Amino acid sequence: MAEGVYVSAALAEMLRQYLDDEAIAAPALRAQFDAFSGAQRMPVETWWALLQAIADQYPRTATGLHIGHHARPHHVGVLGYLSMSCETLGQALVRFQRFQPLLHNLTPTLASRKGDDFRLSWDPAYGRSTRLSDEVLVSAMLTLARQLTGRADLKWRGVEFPGAAPDDPARYAQLLACPVQFDSRTLVVHLDTAALSWPINTRDPHLRALLDQQAEALLRVLPQADAFLSALQQQVVTALQEGEPTLEQIARRLGSSTRSLYRRLGERGLSYKRVLADTRHELARGYLADAKLSLPEIALLLGYSEQSAFTRAFKTWAGETPLRYRKQRRRI
Numbered sequence: 001m002a003e004g005v006y007v008s009a010a011l012a013e014m015l016r017q018y019l020d021d022e023a024i025a026a027p028a029l030r031a032q033f034d035a036f037s038g039a040q041r042m043p044v045e046t047w048w049a050l051l052q053a054i055a056d057q058y059p060r061t062a063t064g065l066h067i068g069h070h071a072r073p074h075h076v077g078v079l080g081y082l083s084m085s086c087e088t089l090g091q092a093l094v095r096f097q098r099f100q101p102l103l104h105n106l107t108p109t110l111a112s113r114k115g116d117d118f119r120l121s122w123d124p125a126y127g128r129s130t131r132l133s134d135e136v137l138v139s140a141m142l143t144l145a146r147q148l149t150g151r152a153d154l155k156w157r158g159v160e161f162p163g164a165a166p167d168d169p170a171r172y173a174q175l176l177a178c179p180v181q182f183d184s185r186t187l188v189v190h191l192d193t194a195a196l197s198w199p200i201n202t203r204d205p206h207l208r209a210l211l212d213q214q215a216e217a218l219l220r221v222l223p224q225a226d227a228f229l230s231a232l233q234q235q236v237v238t239a240l241q242e243g244e245p246t247l248e249q250i251a252r253r254l255g256s257s258t259r260s261l262y263r264r265l266g267e268r269g270l271s272y273k274r275v276l277a278d279t280r281h282e283l284a285r286g287y288l289a290d291a292k293l294s295l296p297e298i299a300l301l302l303g304y305s306e307q308s309a310f311t312r313a314f315k316t317w318a319g320e321t322p323l324r325y326r327k328q329r330r331r332i
Contacts, residue, residue: 005127007047007104009039010292014075014140015050018067024058040294044106044129051132061171064135071140073147078297079103080144081210082241083200089149090196093120095241096141102297117157118196121188124162131163134187138176141189149198157192160184210290217282221275228264229275236279240303247272281317284310288326295322 012033019026032050036042055063073080079102083092097109097120107126112119122129122137129137138159146154156178165182166172172180218233235253239245250272251261265272280302287298299310314322 005044005104005106006041007044007106008077008102009036009042010075010077011047011103012036012042012050014071014136015054015067017072017075018054018070021070022058026054026057029053029057038291040296044104048130048133051130051136055132061166061168062135062175064132065139065172065175068136068139068141069143071143073144074292075140076103076144078293078301081301083144083148085238085241086200088196088200089145089198090118092145092148092200093118093196099300102300113193116193118191118193119188120191121186123186128162129187131161131166134161138187138189142176145195148200149195150201151195151198154195154198157190158188159190160186160188162187213286213290214283217286218279220282221278229268229270232261232265232275233279236276237283240280240283240301242303243305244303245276277313277317280313284314284317284322285325288322289329298322 016030016033018024019030029050051064051067054067060066073084076083079096079099082095082099086092086095093111097111100109106129107122107124110121110123112121120141138156138161142154142156146152156176158179158181159172159176160181161172162184163182169180169182214237218230218237221233231254232250235250236245239249239253247261248258251258254261256264262272265275284298284302287293287301293301295310296307299307302310304310304313311321311323314320314325318325320328
């Protein structure tokens, strides 16, 4: 059933974080984490086995909920960055839904809203996970949402787990601070819609470094950028996360007409096409220097729907493929 199904290898670092924070030595487990250092993906069966090994060797009620509590934005890779660059929690959750395959491809995230209830669910018809993995997902999403908003008071309205109730169901409700049901057909989390408008902060140091790297790349593109060009660049970077932005889209984001934007660029001896290409090129150079970012993730950050399109563009800019550029830089 799970053939070809994967999770992001970065999740191994969340397990390592759990062991570190709980002062658990577990050298054999840590050696297994090391095997995925620098890797992009981990077979889902391996992920399930690692979780089960932790639960078996260091048992406690709702082990997965405890592990998820140690999640940090950088543990979900580029999804953490994409969430940090959103304005609100609602936008971050929508982005999570869209780009979830970067984290795992077992089953898609389904979002719906009814009245003051916003729900995310994972239909087992696509593929059934384990209780431990479900626990990690529910707890980690809540933990990350609290970190992204800076709101420790954020809670799920309710959680529904598939499968039979555990021996101590009250402990689940205590740990999640919300009503918890079992024997559900599918995994579901409920959130008050008022929380969707809560703003996002960007204080995670690992992902803040990526934003700083981005800012440095923009300075290399337009070192003498005025307020207009700085605003233009920032809108381009933000829009890239939704695909390749057109001149018309950027004009709307700036509250300007297309003609006015074209004219203001012309006054500076620039074209939109040139600014977009140069911005992508400099961002690509910075991202390629970060070994934690895979080529598919970099393509996504630059607004390309396929890695092949990014490869062709980069070869036009730099005269070599992104992979060759990355390997050459590592030798320096």
